[in-house]
Amino acid sequence: MSDATAILASIPSPLKDRMEETSELLLLSRPEVVKVAKKEKIKVDASASRDDIVRQLVAGRIKREFAAPKPKPKAKPKKGKKS
Structure with a gap:
């Protein structure tokens, strides 16, 4: 049992990183x-407390980290003037 605990303790935890960021x-x-928050393009309510804003920041970072990658738009042929 102690071996399993040691193995789990050796794995870097994303939660630990989140705690440090927070x-x-x-x-x-x-x-x-x-x-x-403004640098990370998060809208901030004027009546929100600092803790609420920090909560929004961390939640936004987690969403961005685990979000599916956006598909690249396909190139469309440009419509040129016919002469």
Whole structure:
């Protein structure tokens, strides 16, 4: 049983990384968190607390990380003027 615990402990956890990111965001003031949210194109409600904004940031990062890749648009032939 202790071998299984050691193996699981040796695997890098994405949850641990999320906890570190979240703790770093919580060290920032509300205006700084709003700037980070705007850089990541997340809409921020004026009445939202700093913790709510951090929650939105982390949720958005997780969604982007696990989102299916967008298909590339197919090139359409350009319609030119016939002379």
